[in-house]
Amino acid sequence: MAASGPSSRELIGLGASVAGAVILGLVLGYALDALCGTSPALLFAGLAIGVVAAAAVIALQVRRFASADPSAEEQSKETSCSKEALD
Secondary structure (H helix, E strand, O other): OOOOOOOHHHHHHHHHHHHHHHHHHHHHHHHHHHHHOOOOHHHHHHHHHHHHHHHHHHHHHHHHHHHOOHHHHHHHHHHHHHHHHHO
């Protein structure tokens, strides 16, 4: 039985989300540096915020992928069936 993981479309979306979060943080940091004249402090702050946002996106998606594990669903069905048989 082949393991069904996330589809290629979901993985591409995850990569795009991670790249987008980091790039958006860099762009916002660069723009704020240009406005405030604090180069490169806000650029690095934007990068840090982008990396944290990317990590959050990854964590949420991994949790979603893990909760959609078909073997976990089968185990919970088996457990509920065995409990019903005992009653």
